[in-house]
Amino acid sequence: xxxVSQTPKYLVTQMGNDKSIKCEQNLGHDTMYxxxxxxxxxxxxxxxxxxKELIINETVPNRFSPKSPDKAHLNLHINSLELGDSAVYFxxxxxxxxxxxGYTFGSGTRLTVV
Amino acid sequence: GQxxxxxxxxxxxxxxxxxxxxxxxxxxxxxxxxxxxxxGEAPTFLSYNVLDGLEEKGRFSxxxxxxxxxSYLLLxxxxxxxxxxxxxxxxxxxxxxxxxxxxxxxxxx
Numbered sequence: 001x002x003x004v005s006q007t008p009k010y011l012v013t014q015m016g017n018d019k020s021i022k023c024e025q026n027l028g029h030d031t032m033y034x035x036x037x038x039x040x041x042x043x044x045x046x047x048x049x050x051x052k053e054l055i056i057n058e059t060v061p062n063r064f065s066p067k068s069p070d071k072a073h074l075n076l077h078i079n080s081l082e083l084g085d086s087a088v089y090f091x092x093x094x095x096x097x098x099x100x101x102g103y104t105f106g107s108g109t110r111l112t113v114v
Numbered sequence: 115g116q117x118x119x120x121x122x123x124x125x126x127x128x129x130x131x132x133x134x135x136x137x138x139x140x141x142x143x144x145x146x147x148x149x150x151x152x153x154g155e156a157p158t159f160l161s162y163n164v165l166d167g168l169e170e171k172g173r174f175s176x177x178x179x180x181x182x183x184x185s186y187l188l189l190x191x192x193x194x195x196x197x198x199x200x201x202x203x204x205x206x207x208x209x210x211x212x213x214x215x216x217x218x219x220x221x222x223x
Binding site (some may be wrong): 045 | 147149154157158159199205208209210211212213215216218
């Protein structure tokens with residue numbers, strides 16, 4: 001069973017379209033995240049939810065809207081896609097960092113806007 | 115502010131030892147992570163240091179000096195499969211994991 005699964009793995013779409021990426025974790029973790037990895041390989045946090053509550057919201061255009069229906073799911077909806085949105089989007093989850101196990105990442109969604 | 119610096123790329127020979135350095139400035143610092151990321155795959159956890167000193171895990175070791183804002187990842191007995199990107203990440207009390215841009219390690223025969 002995949003611990004953090006996100007779909008789709010690849011997404012090619014035209015500018016101006018609206019698209020969603022889904023993420024589910026079966027680890028029983030309380031916190032979920034969306035990260036964006038650009039072409040220079042920087043992984044940058046976008047959002048974080050803890051038990052369905054938004055706790056981190058970085059400087060992200062409001063075209064990006066996360067939704068967490070329950071603590072096992074965190075979806076990302078993007079409106080009016082732009083060329084600069086092309087990147088790999090990673091979902092991740094974490095429990096208590098006291099044991100130092102960090103985050104578990106999903107396999108990523110490669111979004112290409114044409 | 116938050117800033118993580120590491121070399122962009124390194125090359126090493128199979129069987130050798132390589133050290134990847136990372137310097138950080140993270141407000142509310144609460145630990146440092148190293149992740150490995152193979153091309154086209156998800157980052158996977160390697161190590162976590164919150165106290166000063168060396169943590170050893172098989173062929174991989176990680177060191178932290180909080181006073182110097184410095185960490186390194188040491189890889190011994192390099193194998194071809196160790197060719198990957200190695201990401202240094204600082205964890206702050208705000209619950210954020212701040213990543214550096216990663217060090218692309220190429221292991222040559």
